[in-house]
Each structure stands twice: as C-alpha cells, then as structure tokens.
Amino acid sequence: MLNFMDTVEEAVAGIQDGSTVMIGGFGNAGQPFELIDALMDCGAKELTVVNNNAGQGDQGLALLIKEGRVRKMICSFPRQSDSWHFDAKYKAGEIELELVPQGNLAERIRAAGAGIGGFFTPTGYGTILAEGKETRIIDGRGQVFETPIHADVALIKALKADGKGNLVYRKTARNFGPIMAAAAKHTVVQVSEIVPVGGLDPENVVTPGIYVNSIVKVA
Amino acid sequence: MLNFMDTVEEAVAGIQDGSTVMIGGFGNAGQPFELIDALMDCGAKELTVVNNNAGQGDQGLALLIKEGRVRKMICSFPRQSDSWHFDAKYKAGEIELELVPQGNLAERIRAAGAGIGGFFTPTGYGTILAEGKETRIIDGRGQVFETPIHADVALIKALKADGKGNLVYRKTARNFGPIMAAAAKHTVVQVSEIVPVGGLDPENVVTPGIYVNSIVKVA
Amino acid sequence: MTVETSLQTAEKPLGRDELARLVARDIKPGSFVNLGIGQPTLVSNYLQPEQDITLHTENGMLGMGPEATGDQIDGDLINAGKIPVTELPGASYFHHADSFAMMRGGHLDICVLGAFQVSAAGDLANWHTGAPDAIPAVGGAMDLATGAKDVFVMMTLLTREGASKLVDTCTYPLTGVGCVTRVYTDMAVFLTGPNGVQVRETFGCTFEELQALVPVPLMPVAPEAAPAVEP
Amino acid sequence: MTVETSLQTAEKPLGRDELARLVARDIKPGSFVNLGIGQPTLVSNYLQPEQDITLHTENGMLGMGPEATGDQIDGDLINAGKIPVTELPGASYFHHADSFAMMRGGHLDICVLGAFQVSAAGDLANWHTGAPDAIPAVGGAMDLATGAKDVFVMMTLLTREGASKLVDTCTYPLTGVGCVTRVYTDMAVFLTGPNGVQVRETFGCTFEELQALVPVPLMPVAPEAAPAVEP
Numbered sequence: 001m002l003n004f005m006d007t008v009e010e011a012v013a014g015i016q017d018g019s020t021v022m023i024g025g026f027g028n029a030g031q032p033f034e035l036i037d038a039l040m041d042c043g044a045k046e047l048t049v050v051n052n053n054a055g056q057g058d059q060g061l062a063l064l065i066k067e068g069r070v071r072k073m074i075c076s077f078p079r080q081s082d083s084w085h086f087d088a089k090y091k092a093g094e095i096e097l098e099l100v101p102q103g104n105l106a107e108r109i110r111a112a113g114a115g116i117g118g119f120f121t122p123t124g125y126g127t128i129l130a131e132g133k134e135t136r137i138i139d140g141r142g143q144v145f146e147t148p149i150h151a152d153v154a155l156i157k158a159l160k161a162d163g164k165g166n167l168v169y170r171k172t173a174r175n176f177g178p179i180m181a182a183a184a185k186h187t188v189v190q191v192s193e194i195v196p197v198g199g200l201d202p203e204n205v206v207t208p209g210i211y212v213n214s215i216v217k218v219a
Numbered sequence: 220m221l222n223f224m225d226t227v228e229e230a231v232a233g234i235q236d237g238s239t240v241m242i243g244g245f246g247n248a249g250q251p252f253e254l255i256d257a258l259m260d261c262g263a264k265e266l267t268v269v270n271n272n273a274g275q276g277d278q279g280l281a282l283l284i285k286e287g288r289v290r291k292m293i294c295s296f297p298r299q300s301d302s303w304h305f306d307a308k309y310k311a312g313e314i315e316l317e318l319v320p321q322g323n324l325a326e327r328i329r330a331a332g333a334g335i336g337g338f339f340t341p342t343g344y345g346t347i348l349a350e351g352k353e354t355r356i357i358d359g360r361g362q363v364f365e366t367p368i369h370a371d372v373a374l375i376k377a378l379k380a381d382g383k384g385n386l387v388y389r390k391t392a393r394n395f396g397p398i399m400a401a402a403a404k405h406t407v408v409q410v411s412e413i414v415p416v417g418g419l420d421p422e423n424v425v426t427p428g429i430y431v432n433s434i435v436k437v438a
Numbered sequence: 439m440t441v442e443t444s445l446q447t448a449e450k451p452l453g454r455d456e457l458a459r460l461v462a463r464d465i466k467p468g469s470f471v472n473l474g475i476g477q478p479t480l481v482s483n484y485l486q487p488e489q490d491i492t493l494h495t496e497n498g499m500l501g502m503g504p505e506a507t508g509d510q511i512d513g514d515l516i517n518a519g520k521i522p523v524t525e526l527p528g529a530s531y532f533h534h535a536d537s538f539a540m541m542r543g544g545h546l547d548i549c550v551l552g553a554f555q556v557s558a559a560g561d562l563a564n565w566h567t568g569a570p571d572a573i574p575a576v577g578g579a580m581d582l583a584t585g586a587k588d589v590f591v592m593m594t595l596l597t598r599e600g601a602s603k604l605v606d607t608c609t610y611p612l613t614g615v616g617c618v619t620r621v622y623t624d625m626a627v628f629l630t631g632p633n634g635v636q637v638r639e640t641f642g643c644t645f646e647e648l649q650a651l652v653p654v655p656l657m658p659v660a661p662e663a664a665p666a667v668e669p
Numbered sequence: 670m671t672v673e674t675s676l677q678t679a680e681k682p683l684g685r686d687e688l689a690r691l692v693a694r695d696i697k698p699g700s701f702v703n704l705g706i707g708q709p710t711l712v713s714n715y716l717q718p719e720q721d722i723t724l725h726t727e728n729g730m731l732g733m734g735p736e737a738t739g740d741q742i743d744g745d746l747i748n749a750g751k752i753p754v755t756e757l758p759g760a761s762y763f764h765h766a767d768s769f770a771m772m773r774g775g776h777l778d779i780c781v782l783g784a785f786q787v788s789a790a791g792d793l794a795n796w797h798t799g800a801p802d803a804i805p806a807v808g809g810a811m812d813l814a815t816g817a818k819d820v821f822v823m824m825t826l827l828t829r830e831g832a833s834k835l836v837d838t839c840t841y842p843l844t845g846v847g848c849v850t851r852v853y854t855d856m857a858v859f860l861t862g863p864n865g866v867q868v869r870e871t872f873g874c875t876f877e878e879l880q881a882l883v884p885v886p887l888m889p890v891a892p893e894a895a896p897a898v899e900p
Contacts, residue, residue: 001468002468026728026729026747026751026765027728027747027751028744028747028751029728029744029745029746029747030745076806076807076808076809077806077807077808078804078805078806079803079804079805079806080806083804086804087804090804091802091804097804097805099805099806099807100807101807101808101809101810101811101812102727102765102769102807102808102809102812103727103769103772103773103809103811103812103816104811104812105765106764106765106766106768106769107333107335107766107769107770107773109765109766110539110766111338112543113539113543113545114326114539114542114543115340115341115539115542115543115544115585116326116338116339116340116542117338117339117340117341117355117357117358117360117362118338118339118357119330119335119336119337119338119339120335120336120337120338121334121335121336121773122334122336122773122815122816123773123811123812123815123816124811124815125815125845125846126792126843126845126846127811127842127843127844127845127846128797128842128843129807129811136336138336138337138366139336141336142846143336147357162528163528164492164501164528166528166530168422169422169762170422170745171421171422171730171743171745171746171756171762172726172728172729172730172745172746172747172748172762173744173745174729174762174763174764175728175729175764175765176764176765177764178764178766179764179765179766182539182540182543182545197527197528198527198528200528201423202390202499202501202525202528202529202530202531203387203388203389203390203423203531204420204422204423205530205531206764208500208530208532208540209492209500209528209530210470210492210494210500210540210545210546211545220699221699245497245498245516245520245534246497246516246520247513247516247520248497248513248514248515248516249514295575295576295577295578296575296576296577297573297574297575298572298573298574298575299575302573305573306573309573310571310573316574318574318575318576319576320576320577320578320579320580320581321496321534321538321576321577321578321581322496322538322541322542322578322580322581322585323580323581324534325533325534325535325537325538326535326538326539326542328534328535329535329770331774332770332774332776333770333773333774334770334773334774334775334816335773340542341542341584341585342542342580342581342584342585343580343584344584344614344615345561345612345614345615346580346611346612346613346614346615347566347611347612348576348580361615381759382759383723383732383759385759385761388531389514390499390512390514390515390525390531391495391497391498391499391514391515391516391517391531392513392514393498393531393532393533394497394498394533394534395533395534396533397533397535398533398534398535401770401771401774401776416758416759417758417759419759421730421732421756421759421760421761421762422762424761424762425533427731427761427763427771428723428731428759428761429701429723429725429731429771429776429777430776
C-alpha cells in the first residue's frame with residue numbers, strides 16, 4: 001500500500017528496535033540523508049544496517065553508529081579515512097560486522113527481492129570471506145554459496161516519484177536504490193519531486209511502484 | 220567488438236552447426252523475424268534454440284523446426300494452437316525438448332549473463348519438472364537448484380540503437396531481449412532505427428552496448 | 439454437522455461472470471494482481487476504479503489496461519495470453535527476468551488461476567493432463583502459483599463427468615505445492631490452508647449437499663474469515 | 670638462461686606515469702575496461718581517442734569520462750573512488766546489481782588493479798594486510814578480480830623493504846585465485862598463467878638481475894606473446 005507522507009518523521013515512524021534497515025547510497029550519491037536523520041530521531045535501536053559503507057564523518061549513519069543504535073553492519077567497505085565512529089565501535093567490540101564483497105552484497109540484495117533462495121558465485125572463492133561457507137566446483141570454477149539479504153525497511157533516495165510510486169533516479173545516485181526497494185518488506189523513499197500519475201514515461205521507470213510503500217518529498 | 224551490418228545475412232553469418240541460439244520475443248512482440256529468416260537461409264543445423272515458445276504457424280522458428288534444423292528446444296510453452304511443426308517433430312521423436320517454467324527460463328538466462336553458477340528457487344518444487352534435480356529446504360520452503368543457460372548467439376529485436384550499441388525497446392517487446400543479450404557470447408540485434416552516439420538518454424538505456432556485437436537496421 | 443450462521447448461500451450456482459464479479463469484489467483496494475489466461479481474465483471486467491487495482495502481466499508490464507480494440511491495437515503491447523492490450527497511466531515496462539523476479543519475490547498480492555484440480559492442502563494442478571501423448575507446456579503457471587502472496591483459483595467445482603475437482607490428492611501433475619489459498623467455484627467458495635478446507639459461501643446447494651459432492655472434509659468458515667462485504 | 674630476442678628492455682625503471690602509459694597502450698581498441706582506485710586510475714590519462722575504450726565504474730556507469738572539475742562537479746556523478754567524474758556521449762547508468770552482473774558475468778575485457786602481492790599462479794592479494802587489528806574492507810575488489818576477462822596488476826615490483834611482491838605463494842589474504850593475467854611493474858612486465866611466469870619486458874635491469882630479485886622461476890616471453898606495438 002502506497003502512502004505519501006508529509007514529513008520524514010512520519011515516513012520512518014514504523015521502524016522498530018531490532019529491525020534490519022537497508023540504506024541506499026554509495027558515497028554521498030543516493031544517500032537518503034534526511035531519512036537517516038529521521039531514523040536517528042525516531043530512537044529505534046539494536047538495528048542491523050545494510051549499506052555499502054559504515055558511515056562517514058560525524059553525520060548520518062556514522063552518527064547512528066556513534067550513538068550505539070546499530071548492533072550489526074552488513075557492508076562491503078567499512079574502513080574509510082573518516083569512518084572513525086565505526087572504527088572505534090569495532091575495535092571496542094561493540095558492533096558486529098558482516099563483510100561482504102560489493103558484488104555479492106548487490107546480488108544477495110537482488111536475490112532477496114527476486115525470491116531466490118541462494119546462489120553460487122565465483123567471487124570470494126578461496127578467500128577468507130568464503131570461510132565456513134558451502135563451496136562447489138561448477139564448470140571448472142570454484143564457487144561459493146551466498147544467501148539472500150532481506151530487510152524490514154529500506155530507506156532510499158530517488159529523483160522523482162509519480163502518483164503510483166514509480167521512481168526514476170539520477171546518474172550514479174541510482175546505485176542500490178532499485179534492489180533495496182525490492183528486498184525490503186517496507187520501502188521508504190525520499191524524492192526531490194513528485195509528479196502526477198502519467199508524469200513518467202513507462203519505458204523509463206526504473207523502480208515500479210509495486211516496490212514502494214512510503215514517499216516523502218525533501219526540499 | 221561492435222559492428223554495424225548492412226544485411227541480416229551478414230549479421231548471422233557466424234552461426235555454426237551445433238550452436239546454441241537464443242531468440243528473443245514473446246508471441247510476435249520482440250520477435251526478430253528478419254534475423255530468423257536469415258538464420259534459415261544461412262543453413263546452420265543441429266541447433267539448440269532457446270525461446271519462450273517453439274514456433275507458430277509456418278514461419279520463422281516454426282519453419283526452422285520443420286526443416287529439421289533444430290536438434291533441441293529449450294522453452295516454457297511449446298504447445299500452441301498453431302505449433303503443428305513442433306508438435307509433429309516432437310511426436311516423431313525428432314526433436315528434444317527441455318521444458319522450463321517461464322520464470323526459471325528468464326532467471327537462468329539472467330544467471331548466465333550475470334556469472335551466477337546456479338541458484339535455488341521455489342518454482343517447480345514438488346512437480347515433475349523438478350524430477351532428478353537437486354532440492355533443499357531453505358527457510359522452510361522447498362527449493363530446486365537451477366543452472367544458467369548460456370548461448371553462443373542471441374538474436375534479438377530492439378527499437379533503437381545508438382552508435383555505441385546501446386539499446387532501447389518498445390513496450391512489451393522488451394521481454395527477453397536484455398537478458399539474452401547478456402547471456403550470449405555474440406549478440407545480434409535488429410533495430411528499427413540507428414541514432415548517433417549521444418542520441419539516447421544515458422538514464423534510459425535498457426541494454427548497454429557492452430552486450431551487443433552486431434547491429435542491423437531492418438526497414 | 440450444523441452450518442453456522444456465518445456461511446452465506448445463494449439460490450443457484452454462479453455463472454462465469456458472476457464468479458468473476460465475486461472474485462473482483464474480494465480483491466483488496468490497492469492490490470497488485472496477475473490474472474491468468476482464460477476464465478481469470480474475466481475478473482478485470484468487474485474491477486472498480488475506486489479499488490485502484492494494478493494489473494501485472496508477466497511478459498513485462500505493470501498497469502495493464504483493458505483489451506485493445508480498433509486503432510488501439512499495437513503488436514508491441516500484448517498480455518501473457520498474447521492478446522493486444524492497452525496501457526494505463528502510471529504503467530511501467532520491464533524485461534522478463536525483472537518481471538518474474540517481481541512475481542517470484544512475493545510482491546504480487548494475488549494471482550488468479552484456472553485449475554484442473556486443487557487438493558485439500560492447497561496443491562494446484564493446472565498445467566498438464568498427464569496424458570502420455572500430450573505435449574507439455576507450462577509457461578508461467580508454476581511461477582505464479584509459487585510466487586504470489588495469495589493464489590485464488592477459479593474453476594467449476596465438477597468435471598463434465600461430475601467428479602469433484604477439489605480433491606484429497608491431485609492425480610494430475612502438480613503446478614505447485616500448498617500454494618492455493620482460495621477456490622472460487624460455481625457452487626461454493628473454499629478457503630484452503632493448513633487448517634483444512636473451509637466453506638465460505640455456497641451457491642445453489644446446502645453445505646450438506648456440497649459435502650456429499652466433495653471427497654474432502656469440509657468445515658463451515660470460521661466467522662472471522664467471512665466476507666466483509668455482502669454479496 | 671639465455672634471454673631470447675623477443676624480450677624487450679628499457680634502460681631504467683619506469684615511473685608511475687610511464688607504466689600507466691604502457692598499460693594504456695596495451696589495451697585493445699574497443700575494449701570495456703574498469704580501472705581500480707589509485708595507481709590504475711592514471712591509465713585513463715593515456716588512453717587515446719582512437720582506441721575507443723569504454724570505461725566502467727562499478728557504482729553503476731559505462732562511458733565514464735575524465736575527473737570533473739569546476740562547474741562539472743555533480744554529487745550524483747562519481748566513480749568507485751567517490752571522486753566526481755564526467756559522462757561521455759553514449760554513456761549509460763544502471764543499478765548496483767546490474768553493474769556487478771556486468772563485471773561478474775565476464776563482460777569486461779580488462780580490469781586494472783593495484784596489489785600487495787601476486788603469486789606465480791596469478792593469485793591476487795590486494796585488499797587486506799592481514800594485520801590482526803586491521804578493520805577489513807573489500808569493496809568490489811573480489812568481484813573485479815574474478816569477473817574480468819583479463820586482470821592486469823600495476824604495482825612496484827619491490828616493497829620498501831626490498832622484498833618482491835611477485836611471490837611463490839601470497840602471504841597476505843587472497844582477493845582471488847589464479848585471476849591475474851599480467852603484472853605491470855616498474856622493473857618488468859610479467860605474464861602469469863598456468864604455464865608459469867613469463868617476462869615480457871624489463872626496465873633498468875637484465876633478465877638475470879630480475880630473476881635474482883624474484884623468488885619464482887621466470888621465463889622470457891614466448892615470441893607470440895610479445896607486444897605487437899613497439900614501446
């Protein structure tokens with residue numbers, strides 16, 4: 001069911017303690033900053049967060065981590081020059097890390113949305129990230145069994161939504177948005193513009209409205 | 220390497236006896252009729268053909284089957300009111316059939332293009348189409364192991380190509396084109412229009428040119 | 439067995455269009471729905487604009503409109519039955535893998551399918567008669583049966599020979615296991631699931647007459663599962 | 670061992686830019702290429718328009734142009750290193766799963782990566798020092814190493830301490846197994862593969878001097894593997 005919300009606070013109101021929350025974005029591109037701030041304000045804790053990184057600087061996801069609201073990060077690249085809040089929590093043993101190669105992260109999120117129970121991939125075979133995982137040789141190549149990553153909620157950013165919840169993105173800000181929208185039970189989208197039904201060309205819709213639950217316009 | 224061909228004959232010239240050929244289209248929408256005719260004329264035989272159906276009436280794929288050029292069909296729905304050439308060959312034991320649920324067909328083609336070694340899906344579990352296949356229970360659901368379908372050549376139809384081989388399609392004629400283009404070693408596309416590089420909006424490209432090898436304009 | 443008051447009845451069996459109207463009425467507003475080829479397609483005739491139902495067709499479209507006529511006919515715009523259709527405002531197109539991912543990933547609220555047989559446990563048989571000389575063809579049936587949140591079946595209750603199509607165990611090859619949640623027939627609406635088969639409504643027969651025709655134990659519907667809207 | 674005539678040499682070790690120029694020259698016209706973060710990014714400075722190389726960035730783009738400057742800078746258009754870049758005519762955008770499918774499905778001709786170590790068998794170690802207190806971070810390195818048709822490594826041959834980074838067996842945690850096909854270093858270009866390590870060119874050293882530095886058996890390049898173009 002699709003709802004248009006007036007505020008980011010309303011849009012994230014359903015997020016509960018212990019939820020798995022996917023957050024879109026790669027670097028600043030496609031990051032739903034305002035929704036992350038609202039998640040901060042809503043007080044939910046014990047979160048599992050799925051994002052490519054583990055927060056940067058002193059804002060957004062980094063702040064959630066600093067405040068001890070994130071129990072576990074599932075990400076591909078937590079260590080950055082300005083990921084000090086994650087670094088500190090990790091070294092203190094106060095946050096769990098599931099490190100996933102970026103392509104496996106994307107494919108596992110995609111698998112969740114597509115109803116795939118698991119898949120074999122050559123990525124990571126023979127490395128420490130495959131330790132403890134099922135492997136098999138397929139067509140002469142070692143492959144690792146990877147499982148879908150589902151989420152309770154996805155927080156993503158798009159450029160425009162129409163009245164049916166169809167979305168289009170902008171340039172490399174598209175990144176994780178379309179696959180996270182499909183992998184979460186409840187998808188919240190912040191957009192720059194809402195257009196009427198019929199305002200997006202059906203050929204160019206990237207995320208069909210079926211994957212979208214709440215939309216909020218952020219100025 | 221991308222080539223623009225003057226004729227459909229040139230475009231299919233590399234198809235050899237014993238090749239696996241994916242043919243796009245669902246019903247008439249997206250069927251590359253002219254490329255199929257050229258495949259007929261080029262004489263290649265012992266083909267394995269991947270298509271949703273197994274030919275209709277007395278044209279295109281049905282004719283290839285009638286002439287005994289197809290050793291094996293991989294498809295989801297061979298039996299139609301006008302699939303008499305396939306029906307006759309099948310009943311005579313002169314053609315092999317691998318029947319695949321349509322969603323497994325699409326996902327297996329996608330898996331080939333995406334480098335996935337195989338995946339588990341609930342579709343078909345507990346049915347005769349899962350007989351002999353590996354199964355397991357994942358999250359309480361029975362699932363079947365399915366393998367990628369690769370091809371030597373894909374013959375598909377798109378609306379427009381630009382000078383880099385980027386493609387856009389039209390309405391439900393998009394169907395199998397994008398995933399077959401990625402699953403084949405060599406992809407041949409017939410288009411209605413060729414536009415210069417820069418003539419397609421990068422946000423709206425459906426098949427990036429990396430998946431395209433030969434393009435021929437069909438009037 | 440005493441029939442509880444929550445069991446609704448009609449005076450005579452329903453025709454195909456009445457049944458389609460009933461299914462259409464039961465679809466919750468805002469739902470995303472796939473209507474199978476054949477009888478289920480009739481449901482689209484009875485969906486009301488205020489229900490705001492979005493139709494999916496597995497060949498790559500959300501927001502499918504009515505069948506195309508005259509100048510509307512466009513060979514590039516067809517449904518899963520290969521019939522020309524129209525596009526509604528707010529539609530979107532996608533390729534086959536994305537379209538089936540939508541279905542298989544559990545995003546469609548309801549799919550409505552025809553059937554040869556449905557078992558008490560909700561097993562569905564609708565793709566293959568099992569005849570030794572039959573050419574098998576499955577299409578998207580298994581994906582639809584397995585992927586939608588709710589699978590509604592529309593069928594006549596009895597075969598031409600008078601045998602019940604609601605059975606203890608399917609004798610035809612299965613399409614999906616335990617997937618059917620409701621069975622709409624000309625004589626009754628059944629709810630199937632782990633708790634056995636409940637009868638929600640009968641048409642032209644009493645509960646006892648229905649039970650005499652059907653070789654699986656029936657229960658009247660639990661009151662909370664009764665339809666919210668009067669037929 | 671006698672050095673065959675096909676082995677090319679230069680008078681002194683190559684600088685980073687000279688090495689980038691050499692890699693750029695070796696990329697076949699029409700190729701689709703992913704350049705890793707750091708030193709490999711320099712290669713883009715030496716690609717010639719007539720080579721018609723298309724650059725992929727795994728965060729969702731083909732047809733990436735040079736780094737953006739001034740008014741070109743757009744927060745929505747960045748590369749995998751999160752640096753603002755530009756868009757070339759004929760570009761396309763796609764989401765992360767499609768972008769990694771492109772890489773993992775073997776569609777990229779070449780990816781160029783940095784490395785801590787490469788083994789004689791082409792194993793790559795470039796993501797993790799293995800230090801017990803290090804916070805691990807892998808990004809797309811394993812996908813790039815495993816997915817591209819050819820994986821070229823660019824690195825200095827020796828560590829600051831003078832140890833060869835071309836090794837018999839990697840001591841750092843692996844990124845990928847048997848994936849590297851060429852190693853471009855300041856002192857030599859190596860071809861790695863099932864037939865052992867071949868030396869294509871040396872820079873500022875003889876084959877014998879090189880062999881003395883590297884703890885794996887080296888062979889001069891087979892004539893057919895020599896570069897087609899004079900450096």
